[in-house]
Amino acid sequence: MARKTGSSGEKTARDLQIAATKLFARHGYAAVSMRQIAAEIGVQAGALYLYTPDKQSLLFDLMHRHMQELLDAWQEESKLLPDDPKSQLVGFVRFHIRFHLKRVDEVFIAYMELRNLSDSNFASITSQRQAYENHLKAILKSGVESGKFNLADPKLATYSIIAMLTGINTWFRDEGRLASTSVEDIYLDMVLGIVCCKSRQQPD
Amino acid sequence: MARKTGSSGEKTARDLQIAATKLFARHGYAAVSMRQIAAEIGVQAGALYLYTPDKQSLLFDLMHRHMQELLDAWQEESKLLPDDPKSQLVGFVRFHIRFHLKRVDEVFIAYMELRNLSDSNFASITSQRQAYENHLKAILKSGVESGKFNLADPKLATYSIIAMLTGINTWFRDEGRLASTSVEDIYLDMVLGIVCCKSRQQPD
DNA sequence: GTCTATAGAAGGATAGAC
DNA sequence: GTCTATCCTTCTATAGAC
Incomplete structure (x- = not known):
């Protein structure tokens, strides 16, 4: 720039x-x-x-900087977390919600404007996004391998969790009925439901 | 039109x-x-x-028809389902995935182009979307009330489930490693994880 | 029902004065 | 570093011929 x-x-x-x-x-x-x-x-x-x-660079710089800050922030955050999958998952969920709620506009753009990137810019952003998703996927996989998590498909679980967490941005309002910390708790509970439930305690 | x-x-x-x-x-x-x-x-x-x-009507008609077909299709589908919350939830998840994977373009537009609707058109589409969400919310609530589901917040669970299911559209490819029926099974499993897990069987 | 032609507004980007 | 002026393109929408 x-x-x-x-x-x-x-x-x-x-x-x-x-x-x-x-x-x-x-x-x-x-x-x-x-x-x-x-x-x-x-x-x-x-x-x-x-x-x-030009206008295109304006968009790309915006998205690229946002994604880089996201990756850097997680890098920092994850250093502070214990090494077991459960702690890391809990840390990831709380981090993701907190980070994304602080940058509603940037997150929105990063999801909506992929179409308007030039080919090479698109590839660049996509690889950053994939790097971020890989962090979560690695946590889920290690949880499955150590027998702590029960998941049919860690890759799809990664997509699911990121989609549901990022979806918070579409409805959350600071003046709403729930504080963001309550939202964190509720979503954490749901995410743990996705990964745990050994042998799926279903409501018969 | x-x-x-x-x-x-x-x-x-x-x-x-x-x-x-x-x-x-x-x-x-x-x-x-x-x-x-x-x-x-x-x-x-x-x-x-x-x-x-004009161009605006082209967009609105597209979105409005899509949402109406979604509502109508669920109306039909739900008639065939048993009355208990679990069966209805299972039916909803399978229906949602199947319907949305059949209309990738329409779904994409319905999510991405809300910004480009005029005020009154926006209100119209939003109310249709809310009607659809309410169907799922009602299922979740009845499950909670009958003690079959364990959910801290049915409203947020509604958002979560719809976000994760609709997210399938962003990565699913017909030629991919998973058939859509496998995807249905895997996502169903995760959704049941969200709603069930009485007292959250967590990985300690 | 479709075409050509065009009005009238707005777009991205640049040149040169200050 | 910013402004004014402007080039050239593209846009939505309409008018009138066929």
Whole structure:
């Protein structure tokens, strides 16, 4: 991302990121014009091209940075966790919910705008996403191998868990009936239901 | 949806629906032009306006019809199911997966293009979606009340289950390693894990 | 029922003044 | 570093010929 080292330009560069994130999340990449973004930060459209080579880079940089921060944050978080699968799964679920609820716009964009990436940019984001999913898959697999988890298919369980956790973003509101910590508890309970239930204690 | 009753027009009207569905799913509503749609069905852009008043109606009709077919199909399916919560849940899960895997494009659009609906159209689709979710929520609630299911929060469980089931659409491929019936079985197992597990048989 | 032609608005991106 | 002005393309939607 081209960025000047001047003084006022630093702020504009930051403003651009923030405005693009907000508008892309609200209206969608394709529906937002460079003029709209410029207006949001109080600048003329032409000035934007001092900070980004084009609109596509604006989207890609946004998504790439978000995914990298996600990967880095998990790297840090996982260091603090005990080595057993159960602790790691609990840690992952809480981490995922907390991280994603703090960045609703970025998460939304990262899921909705994959279509609008160029081929090479798409490949790049996809590989980051896969790296993240692999962390969870590894936890589930080690749980299965050590006999702690009961799972027919760790890969599908990975997809399921990530889908249900990320789905929280679509309905959660800070002013809602549940605090985010309660949400964490409830979802944790459901995730543990998915992985455990040795021999499936079904309601007959 | 404006539609003439002539002969050749009938086919064009159908082609329009199909082309719009395909292109909206592939590139997104905002990124697809009326010219593109016209080209897809071998007609000039102006001719499209014989079949739709505008682009927005094209999107709305698509989504509205899809949601109505979903609701109707479940109505039919649920008639055939025994009255107990477990049978209904099993029926719902299998129905949801089967229905959604048969209409990948429509499902994708129904989730991704909510932003691009006008206010009143958005309200209309949202109410249909809620009606569908309510069917599952009712099943879960009756299961909890009769003591068959163990769930901290039926509403969140509804969101979770729908999110994880619909997520199948993002990775499932007909040529993949799993047949759709195996997928049904595996997901059913996980859903039952969520609702059952009396006193949560956790991996200690 | 479909075409061509076009109105009128908006888009991304660049050039050059300040 | 930002603005104004502008090029060129593309868009939705309509009018009128066939």
